[in-house]
Amino acid sequence: MATITKIIGLQKLQNKLNRLPSVAKDLIKQALEQSAAEIVAMAKSLVPVDDGDLRDSIGWTYGKAPKGAMTLGKVAASELAGDLTITIYAGNSKAYYARWVEFGTNPHKIEAKHAKSLGKDGRLGTEVDHPGSAKSPFFYPSYRANKKQAKRRINKALRGAAKKVAAQ
Secondary structure, three states: OOOOOOOOOHHHHHHHHEEEEEHHHHHHHHHHHHHHHHHHHHHHOOOOOOOOOOHHHHHHEEOOOOOEEEEOOOOOHHHHHHHOOOEEEEOOOOOOOHHHHHEEEEEEEEEOOOOOOOOOEEEEEEEEEEEEEEOOOOOHHHHHHHHHHHHHHHHHHHHHHHHHHHHH
């Protein structure tokens, strides 16, 4: 003989579960924004400052970064994250050299500023040797320093959303 079980409050539970995505989305957005702001603040404090263009170009946005900026990473399938995709970036059309500051450059030849310059061998020419530049990481160290805290904050937001919906 089959036993029939009646679940009391099933519709109420289903209503709460239906509300969970919107509540979770709001709390996750707040966690993402706070984490992005912390990463940006640290990167701005670590970047070497000459004229301030590179420092001023560091920021975050929903969606794509400005043209010429380097990013920390991209979501492979944007439909999975939807509007919860935050992009942290450094550089823009004016501060196009963000990568060079972060990773440094190897020795290379550059065009001489004057029509005739002395090359390494002492001969006149239009190219001169550039010794390269040392790296001054500011972007990835900021991300790595804040990554664990950002994950904890997002997990806490998910737990908080579940508790908030369950309490209603």
